[in-house]
Amino acid sequence: MTEHLLNPSEDARFEAAYNHYVDSVDVARAQIKLRDRLLVIAILLLAVMSFQIFLPQESGNLLSEFVRKKLDVDHGINLAFLGTVIWFVLLGTTVRYFQVVVGLGAAI
DSSP states (O other): HHHHHHHHOHHHHHHHHHHHHHHHHHHHHHHHHHHHHHHHHHHHHHHHHHHHHHHHHHHHHHHHHHHHHHHHOOOOHHHHHHHHHHHHHHHHHHHHHHHHHHHHHHHH
């Protein structure tokens, strides 16, 4: 009985290797999906930031109106604060994106 556990059959080794491969592929697919989602978020944030650079007054009005509707706030929003929040979200998104990319490179 213990000999069977110490020396698994060829089928058992193949099944273990196959299960490991399936799990590894599932993890890689999830990481690729996360990487793609983070890239889209970073591009959208860069689009918002470029809109702020080229049309500061219009973008300020549009962003403050959007935030007011989403947060249900009656008073005005400081545009400098909103710009800082966008920068920090972009920073966090890009850091996480590159963490995922490096992790994918190490796993593959």
